[in-house]
Amino acid sequence: MNSGSNHGGTVDNSRIRCGRVEVNPTPLITHGQNTARGQWPWHIALYRIEGINLSYSCGGSLISSTVVITAAHCVTKAPRDRPVDADILVVQLGKYHLYQFSDDSVQNKQVRDVHVHPHYNSTNYLDDLAVLVLSSPAEFTKFVRPVCLWPKNNFNLPSIDNMEGTVVGWGYDENNQVTEELKMARMPIVSYVTCLKSYPQFFSQFTSENKTFCAGFRQGTSVCNGDSGGGMVFQQDNIWYLRGLVSITVAKQGLRVCDTNHYVVFTDVSNYINWIGQYLS
The missing domain is CATH 2.40.10.10 (Trypsin-like serine proteases)
Structure with a gap:
């Protein structure tokens, strides 16, 4: 799965510092409300490949050009809370519309490695944390940036x-x-x-x-x-x-x-x- 060609103005990855946003945020209100595109550029959508379909699974956060963190329960399976196979996961960066798959600002990334915290236990959900290493680096744009x-x-x-x-x-x-x-x-x-x-x-x-x-x-x-x-x-x-x-x-x-x-x-x-x-x- 290759990412599209126009990602909203690629910038030099080495010049992008974490936690900075280019898009002016809309005022925050308590109840769940709409966001602006690029307002939360580290938020990713994690999908599982099921046959020929992509099934939305969880959110996550981009913390470097190649690393995403998410909850362990999103990427483990019974028995014994084993990590799922990396090749059934797809990470979409710069995602805004969950079910729209023809967006130029979105980057599709396959996952190379799934690292579940060694103490994670699904009976009590403690240490509910996993690191996903992407198979290729993200290109930072105003829609795709890491959080600190x-x-x-x-x-x-x-x-x-x-x-x-x-x-x-x-x-x-x-x-x-x-x-x-x-x-x-x-x-x-x-x-x-x-x-x-x-x-x-x-x-x-x-x-x-x-x-x-x-x-x-x-x-x-x-x-x-x-x-x-x-x-x-x-x-x-x-x-x-x-x-x-x-x-x-x-x-x-x-x-x-x-x-x-x-x-x-x-x-x-x-x-x-x-x-x-x-x-x-």
């Missing part, structure tokens, strides 16, 4: 408790339809204790104080199943930093869609900087 990783011990960056992060994705809307255009929502981080107390039976199993964090409003503004693996980002001094990956949501009783009256669990990427770094050389 949150530096583990950078005290210039604030504590995220009570801050609002931004999540983007093609998740299910309130009518349980997968949205066709990339949407975004802002949601506040809540403390571990607040999260735990809100639904102890669930969050005691799926959260860990130093590996995950919770966010959301518990009032219908949330991310849903289709958004798994997508990033939560924070802006500091005009630079966007990736801090969380959508990991797990509370399912509605008897349904495979999520219940937006509960908080969402995110993998805290800042705890895995060293593990991720080994694939960035």
